[in-house]
Amino acid sequence: MDNEIFENLRLELRRGSLILAVLAQLRTEHYGYALRKALESHGLAIDENTLYPLLRRLETQGLLVSHWREEDKRNKRFYRLSPQGEITLYQLLNEHEAMSAAIDRIMAPVPSSPSATQTAHESAALETKEQLQ
């Protein structure tokens, strides 16, 4: 049961990160299998049944462009970031950094003095709120 809850939460957490990783990797042109390998080499293995539908969705949303081209005597579909995708990637990266920094601050060791603890929490909460807005 606990494991199932963790697995669901992990998938939720991973879903957004995968989009970011795919967009980031597609700053340079890749075809599906090569993209999968590239992501895997960076420590982010992605299932083909997740990757290809995701690529299509991102293309439908105008964040990617693709075309078929022959390479090594085989037709392959190459993807890369569209101009709109570049802007979105930049925005998402900023959002990701802000979230990550906020979580780091929340997880940082708390000072022992109660008043100091309260001040740190209040300031972190305020910053998080500002960043999320």
Place this chain on the structure above:
Amino acid sequence: MTKPSTDLIDRYLQAVGFWLPRDQKLDILAEISEDLRSQLEDREAELGRALTESEVSDLLKQRGRPILVAGQFLPQRSLIGPALYPIYIFVLKIVALCYVIPWLLVWFGILLFHRTEMAAHLAGEWSSLGSLWTIVFTQFGIITLVFAAIDRVSAKSTGCSEWDPRKLPKLKLETSMKRRCNAVAGIVFGIFGLLWLLAIPNYPFLIIGPAAYLVKGAPIWQTVYWPLVALAVAGVFEHVVRLLRPDLTWFPPTFKIATTLLSAWIVNALLHAQSYVLPVNSQGAGVAAVVNLSIQITAAVLAVCVVVGLVVYGWQAFREIRRSMQPTIPHLA
């Protein structure tokens, strides 16, 4: 001759293609095919030999069932989206509450209180129950279709996002003072009711007014009188407990189940009585007939109310007992 790996992959792709939309089928299959063949080549390069049929089969197995693979490429389909779903469920509950549950309760009530005629009525009741389900499923279908249509239309408009939080209804808070006042009022009126009930045998005009000179109570009242007094005492006792122990939230519904069961017994006795009042003189015959008919109708209505009460209090008791077993949730500030 076809390589076993190629044959298996082609068969796999064909199976996946069966579930794909026609306009995207070839494109998606070409991409899956390319990925599969790239993976196959990589694996063969690692091993330095061609893959066996069993190894290719394992690889395809790892990819997943064709229907599931194809399903990933299809748009997520839900008839009613998350924005409308709670309203949809709410409407279904209202329909169930206002139509299906009363219908079923009446049906069970008739079976319970007319046991002697059950066999004769059973065939007719079953056929009417069958028609109820037809109506229920039709209503369910119509409501679902209407909501699906609204969902499609509203998905294209922004109307749903425009709302004013200031127009939200005010919080409904039952203060402890209000609870106490209700309990005190219940005790006061309960005691008055009890005194009134105790006075009726000596002063019958208290219940039937001037007609008391024309009719008198039938023997059935001797049977149900003390259970009625017990009910009135129980009502006062319940309000006393509410006043003194408001924390026992499970008590009122649980206690009400017991009192409703007693009510059911009384109503059952009334329904099976031949008459409720008897004329004391020739002038009273007409009055007796009217009073008897009124009480008969009232008893039939009460029978339905008793069944409804049993279901409602049963549910409330179950909910409160379950809630009392769960850890306390702190109140929102």
